[in-house]
Amino acid sequence: MNAPAGTPSPRTLDPLDRLIVVATQAGLPLSPRPYLSVAEQIGSTEEEVLTRVRHMLADGVIRRIGAVPNHYALGYRANGMSVWNVPDARAGELGRRVGALAFVTHCYRRPRHPPLWPYNLFAMVHGKSRDEVEEKVRQIAALLNADDLGHDVLYSTRVLKKTGLRIADKEEKPCSA
Amino acid sequence: MDALDRRIVNGLQGGLPIAARPxxxxxxxLGVSEAELIERLQRLLDEWTLSRFGPMYDAERMGGALTLAAMAVPDDRFEEVAGIVNGFAEVAHNYARSHPLNMWFVVGAAERGRIGEVLAEIEVATGLPVLDLPKQEEFFLDLRLEA
Incomplete structure (x- = not known):
């Protein structure tokens, strides 16, 4: 699933699509006919909702429909964000190779902010212990070899918030302190 | 979590079919009844083994925008700043991490312009700089983890 560089061209959602997004972004109803429940909630039909959902999946608006496990509950308590300084000209190729490793769940190229932040490649590594994460980080270092100009691993020590994205929430309001 | 729970978590990360009775x-x-699957999914959600169940939307494909932001927060202000950052509805996840940049959060909004506004509002409200680290290229996204 390698995405091309840059931001993909967005697809415009019409009002009915957006109602479906709002109705399902926190989760699909756990009822035998979930799309009928959604349709009733938004004043549409089950068939129309199914058609829209199929289109959104085909267009990549929906990545997939399914279970999102809580890493901690599955025993993946060590969540290491490995960050790498690699030559910019090689970042695309190296990112593809690191991203293809089975234990890397996300891999992104991001901007540096020198001198505070020299790293331009992020690879999220999940493990059941820090030892396991560190062993995996050594595998990435070995793969990058001379292109590893420096790296670090940032462990999450606490989840401060985890609500998921609510990008189409009509009630979304910033509440600045 | 028993063997069937594990099969459900592993089997349904890949995708629920789109059908009237998915x-x-x-x-x-999975070799279980529809009622039992629904009941177990509800329990896995209630127990927080699953953080959610349903469509995973790609904010950027919907014209929305996302960024990863980081801050170096003094220890004695950590809770106060976490409260300010978490108070923004646009902040989806926020993690404390072991690094001088010790607070890392994801900001998502329906419009790209709103991201910059949120980061600027956080800087004003906290008096601390916020590093903006938007993704420039995505190489892989597979959140599946073996249960």
Missing amino acids: YAEAAAK
């Missing part, structure tokens, strides 16, 4: 189809593959 749980019935998925249940047939």
Whole structure:
């Protein structure tokens, strides 16, 4: 699933699509006919909702429909964000190779902010212990070899918030302190 | 979590079929009844083994925008700043991490312009700089983890 560089061209959602997004972004109803429940909630039909959902999946608006496990509950308590300084000209190729490793769940190229932040490649590594994460980080270092100009691993020590994205929430309001 | 829970978590990360009775189809593959699958999914959500169940939307494909932001927060202000950052509805996840940049959060909004506004509002409200680290290229996204 390698995405091309840059931001993909967005697809415009019409009002009915957006109602479906709002109705399902926190989760699909756990009822035998979930799309009928959604349709009733938004004043549409089950068939129309199914058609829209199929289109959104085909267009990549929906990545997939399914279970999102809580890493901690599955025993993946060590969540290491490995960050790498690699030559910019090689970042695309190296990112593809690191991203293809089975234990890397996300891999992104991001901007540096020198001198505070020299790293331009992020690879999220999940493990059941820090030892396991560190062993995996050594595998990435070995793969990058001379292109590893420096790296670090940032462990999450606490989840401060985890609500998921609510990008189409009509009630979304910033509440600045 | 028993063996069937594990099969459900592993089997349903890949995708629920899009059908009028998707749980019935998925249940047939797992060798359980539709009612039992629904009941177990509800329990896995209640126990927080699953953080959610349903469509995963790609904010950027919907014209929305996302960024990863980081801050170096003095220890004695950590809780106060976490409260300010978490108070923004646009902040989806926020993690404390072991690094001088010790607070890392994801900001998502329907419009790209709003991201910059949120980061600027956080800087004003906290008096601390916020590093903006938007993704420039995505190489892989597979959140599946073996249960």
